[in-house]
Structures are given as structure tokens and as C-alpha cells.
Amino acid sequence: MYTTDLRTKAQKAADAKDTGAKDEIVEASENEARFQARIDDEQFIEPKDWMPEPYRKTLVRQISQHAHSEIVGMLPEGNWISRAPSLRRKLILLAKVQDEAGHGLYLYSAAETLGVERGDLLEQLHTGKAKYSTIFNYPTLTWADIGAIGWLVDGAAVTNQIPLCRCSYGPYARAMVKVCKEESFHQRQGFEIMTVMMEGNAEQREMAQDAMNRWWWPSLMMFGPPDGDSPNSAQSMAWKIKRFSNDELRQRFIDATVPQAEAIGLTMPDPDLGFNEVTGHYEIGDLNWDEFWSVVKGEGHCNRDRLDARVEAYADGAWVREAAEAYAEKQKAKHAAA
Amino acid sequence: MSKGNWDLFEIFIRSKNGLSHKHVGSVHATDAEMAIENARDLYTRRMEGVSLWVVPSKSIVASDPGDMEHLFEPARDKVYRHPTFYKVPDNIENM
Numbered sequence: 001m002y003t004t005d006l007r008t009k010a011q012k013a014a015d016a017k018d019t020g021a022k023d024e025i026v027e028a029s030e031n032e033a034r035f036q037a038r039i040d041d042e043q044f045i046e047p048k049d050w051m052p053e054p055y056r057k058t059l060v061r062q063i064s065q066h067a068h069s070e071i072v073g074m075l076p077e078g079n080w081i082s083r084a085p086s087l088r089r090k091l092i093l094l095a096k097v098q099d100e101a102g103h104g105l106y107l108y109s110a111a112e113t114l115g116v117e118r119g120d121l122l123e124q125l126h127t128g129k130a131k132y133s134t135i136f137n138y139p140t141l142t143w144a145d146i147g148a149i150g151w152l153v154d155g156a157a158v159t160n161q162i163p164l165c166r167c168s169y170g171p172y173a174r175a176m177v178k179v180c181k182e183e184s185f186h187q188r189q190g191f192e193i194m195t196v197m198m199e200g201n202a203e204q205r206e207m208a209q210d211a212m213n214r215w216w217w218p219s220l221m222m223f224g225p226p227d228g229d230s231p232n233s234a235q236s237m238a239w240k241i242k243r244f245s246n247d248e249l250r251q252r253f254i255d256a257t258v259p260q261a262e263a264i265g266l267t268m269p270d271p272d273l274g275f276n277e278v279t280g281h282y283e284i285g286d287l288n289w290d291e292f293w294s295v296v297k298g299e300g301h302c303n304r305d306r307l308d309a310r311v312e313a314y315a316d317g318a319w320v321r322e323a324a325e326a327y328a329e330k331q332k333a334k335h336a337a338a
Numbered sequence: 339m340s341k342g343n344w345d346l347f348e349i350f351i352r353s354k355n356g357l358s359h360k361h362v363g364s365v366h367a368t369d370a371e372m373a374i375e376n377a378r379d380l381y382t383r384r385m386e387g388v389s390l391w392v393v394p395s396k397s398i399v400a401s402d403p404g405d406m407e408h409l410f411e412p413a414r415d416k417v418y419r420h421p422t423f424y425k426v427p428d429n430i431e432n433m
Contacts, residue, residue, distance in 0.1 A: 049403050063344075102380050109364045112346070118366060120345040175363075182384075324342075330367035 001080035039240050043172040047113040055239055058232075059169055060114050062241065067107035074100045075309050076140040076302070077149060085143055092189050093146065099182045106175040113171045126311050135222050136291060137300030144197055144204075150190015152212075152219040152257070158183045159253040160223065163243035172241075188249035191260065200263045205265070212261065213269040220284070221292045223250040229289075254282050304331045346395040347373035349380075351387035359391050370394075 032052050045051055074097050081097065084090035108118050124130035135153055140146065161183065166177040197208040205266065223245040224230060236242035244252075258275075261268055272285030295303070344366040350359035367373035373392035381387070389410050401409060417423050426433050 046403070048400065098379075098383070102383070105365070105380055106363060112364075117343050178363075276398060324368045324372065328372070331371075 006070070018159075024073040036238070039168050039238075042240075043168075045168050046170045054235075055241075056114050056242065058236065058239070059172065060111055060116055063111040063114075063172055064116070064121045064124070065131055065133075067104045067111060067121070069136065070100050070104035070107060071125070072136045072306050072310060074104075075306050076136055077146060079140055080143065080146050083143070089193070090245055096150070096189065097184050099186065101136065103179045103182070106178055108186075110171040110175045121266055122314070126307070126314060128298075128307060131224065131296070134295040134300060135218050136306055137302045138214070138218055139297050139301050141214075142207050142211060144194070145215070146196060147190050147193030147208065148211035148215040150186050150188075151194055151260075152190070152215045153222070154183055154186040154190060155257060156219045156222045156253050158187055159249055159256070163249070166240075166243060169241040191264075194266070198266065209266060212266050216269050217287065220250055220254070220287060221289075222255070223247075225289065225292075226287075249334075251281055254284060258282050272284045309322050344368055347377070347392040348395050348398060348433060349377040350391035350393070351381060352389035353387050355388060359389065362386075365392075367392075371416075422431075 031050055031218050035045075035050060035052060035055075045055075055187075077093060077097050077100075081090060081093050084093050089230065108121060111121060112118060121130070125132070140149065158180060161176050161180050165173055165180055167173045167176065194208050194212075196202045227245045227247045230246055233242060233245060258268060258273070270285045273282075275281075276283050294300070298304075345368070346364050347367055347370070349362050351362050352359045361401050365373055365376040365380055367376050370392055372401055377390050377392055382390070413419075
């Protein structure tokens with residue numbers, strides 16, 4: 001799915017103090033200078049290479065947060081598998097949700113190359129210590145929401161993730177290549193759902209428009225706070241974890257998406273939206289950042305539901321994990337005896 | 339093995355017969371058999387391969403990046419090991 005730094009300002013300050021991030025960067029030991037030179041030379045950093053501790057920490061946080069988002073992202077859509085309007089749609093949605101699980105697994109593996117354990121990452125998610133994308137805390141009210149999520153949410157995700165395929169950390173970049181390939185299927189199936197609904201009766205068109213109205217703004221906020229309020233971005237850019245600013249990527253998504261909406265007869269839910277002939281870009285109205293931060297802090301419609309569902313699924317699966325472990329032990333004993 | 343920290347296996351896929359297996363990523367599993375099943379679900383949903391290898395990650399011995407220089411540097415000044423090092427007279431068409 002996507003990643004953005006979801007820590008509050010206070011957390012960021014505490015983390016910076018914790019790792020001495022800022023001081024270390026200023027001091028720039030010999031190792032760090034060599035490391036930065038490799039980054040500047042567009043070289044990939046691999047797991048066993050020397051890296052500054054703040055670089056490693058930033059990646060662990062970003063990659064695991066990204067993985068959590070993929071896993072939690074299965075929930076709003078999983079709701080609709082049993083209610084898909086046709087067998088074709090059901091097969092597609094099943095495949096898409098399975099892909100999201102796969103994306104989570106690619107990413108957890110990438111995070112593990114940085115010396116963290118899968119179980120610890122899952123525990124951080126389940127105890128609410130780790131964050132995931134705010135977008136999944138919005139409810140999926142109708143079938144059209146499945147269209148809007150694929151088209152807009154996954155569309156925004158692809159926009160964010162394409163530059164990550166060239167991020168400086170090798171395992172993360174390689175995971176992103178796989179994710180992006182699969183994500184473009186997600187976007188297209190979503191757009192197809194919207195297209196078909198817009199070709200339907202008045203009620204279906206209304207449903208599609210309603211989903212558009214609810215998902216447009218949250219999708220734009222997926223790119224994270226405006227550049228001016230994103231103090232950590234500069235360091236991530238210097239490390240080439242991030243290649244473009246939040247606002248640049250948001251603009252890219254807007255420019256691509258507005259014509260798509262218009263092509264199928266959807267109205268943009270923004271009275272201030274206009275095309276600037278001089279810059280060649282669309283300009284949008286103000287984003288409601290208070291809403292964004294309140295969802296980050298857990299006041300979204302579904303924060304509790306999502307986490308509860310996740311924890312419940314994990315708890316319900318405990319017997320399967322235990323059985324698998326017991327079976328593996330038994331097989332091992334059998335082989336040893338033979 | 340509790341807390342979801344099962345053994346890690348590295349996954350290699352042969353994309354089609356005639357090509358060698360290539361590393362694609364890793365999975366967690368309780369044993370090799372489960373690693374194959376998990377790898378199949380995770381890495382071959384779109385006909386990516388015809389054969390899988392799963393190798394316990396702890397069995398892999400890797401070279402140290404710090405040894406890069408003494409391992410690989412000596413090859414750098416031996417350009418005469420490449421055919422392009424040699425001049426072929428213009429009047430020779432194929433060699």
C-alpha cells in the first residue's frame with residue numbers, strides 16, 4: 001500500500017533524542033561519510049553493509065508500518081468478498097485481497113533483513129504501538145467503495161510506491177518492484193467497477209458518486225502532510241529512501257486521476273478544483289488536516305474495529321500455528337528415529 | 339518458534355526449464371514442506387515458476403561486505419581475460 005511518517009511531533013522529537021539522530025548526522029563519522037557517498041552515487045545498500053543506526057531505524061519503522069498497512073488493508077475489502085455482486089467480481093476481489101496479504105509478507109521479510117523479528121513486529125501492531133495507514137480506518141459502506149478503494153486508494157499507493165522501487169535499501173526496493181506490478185491490477189479492477197456502475201442505472205451511478213465523494217479526500221491525504229509540515233522528509237530524501245516530496249506525489253496523483261473521473265462521468269467532490277493553464281496542473285481546495293490527525297490518533301470510524309478484527313484473527317489462528325509446530329516436531333522426531 | 343518467529347527459509351524459483359533458480363525472497367515456516375507450500379502461495383500466484391527451492395536461511399554462508407576488496411578486487415586489473423582485450427585484424431570477418 002503506502003507509507004508516510006505517522007508519528008506525532010512529540011514522538012518524532014523523542015525518537016530523535018533517543019537515537020541522537022540529528023547530532024550524529026552533523027558529526028558524520030568516517031563511516032557515515034562513506035555511506036552517504038555510496039547513496040549519492042546511487043548505490044544500493046544491502047543488509048550486511050554498514051549503515052547508520054538512524055537509517056536502520058527509519059527503515060524498520062517505515063517498512064513495518066507499510067507491512068501493517070497491507071495486512072490491515074485486507075479488512076475493509078475482505079468484508080465484501082461474500083457480498084460481491086457476481087462470481088467474476090468475487091474471484092477478482094479474492095485475488096486482490098490475497099495479493100495484499102502477499103505484499104505484507106514481502107515487506108515483513110524486508111524489515112527482518114534489518115535485524116528485527118516478525119513476531120515482535122506483529123506484536124507492535126496488535127498492541128497498537130505501531131501505526132498503519134489511516135485510510136483503512138474509513139468504513140466500506142457499499143460495493144462502490146470496493147471500486148473506489150481499488151481505483152483511488154491503490155492508485156495513490158502506486159504513485160507513492162513507484163519511486164520506492166529505486167529506494168536506497170535493496171530489499172525494500174526489490175519488494176516494491178513486486179508490489180507495484182500487482183498493484184496496477186488492483187487499480188484497474190477498481191476503475192472497472194466504477195466504470196460499470198457509471199454505465200448502470202441512476203441508483204448505481206449515485207452509489208459510485210457517493211463512494212467517490214467519500215474516498216477522494218482521504219486518498220489525497222495518503223501522501224502525508226504538506227511538505228512544510230513534514231520535517232523528517234529532508235533526511236529521508238538525503239538517504240534516498242524518499243525520492244519525491246509528499247506534495248509532488250500528491251500532485252502527480254491528482255493530475256492523473258481527475259481526467260479518469262471525468263472520463264466516466266464522475267463529478268469531482270471539490271468546488272475549488274480547477275486546471276491551471278500556466279502550470280499545466282490541477283489545483284485543489286484545502287485538505288482537512290485536522291481530520292487526518294484525528295484519524296491517526298485513533299478517532300477514525302473504524303480504528304478500533306480494524307485492530308480488534310486483526311487481533312481476533314490472530315488469536316483464532318493460534319491453534320493452527322500450534323498444530324503446525326506440533327506436527328513439525330513430530331515429523332522431526334520420526335525422521336530422527338528412522 | 340512461538341510468537342510467530344518460525345524458521346526463515348530463502349526461496350529460489352526456476353522461472354522455466356532451461357534457466358537456473360533465482361532468489362526471490364523468504365518465508366517463515368515450521369519445516370521445509372510448509373516452506374514450499376507458503377512459497378508457492380506467496381511467490382508463484384502469476385505463473386512465475388515451474389520449480390522451487392527452499393533453503394533454511396541459517397544454512398546460507400555469505401561473504402562479508404568487508405571482504406569485498408580482497409575477494410573481488412584482484413579481478414579488476416585482468417582485462418586480458420575478456421575477448422574484447424584482443425585486437426582482431428580488420429580483414430578477419432568472424433572470430
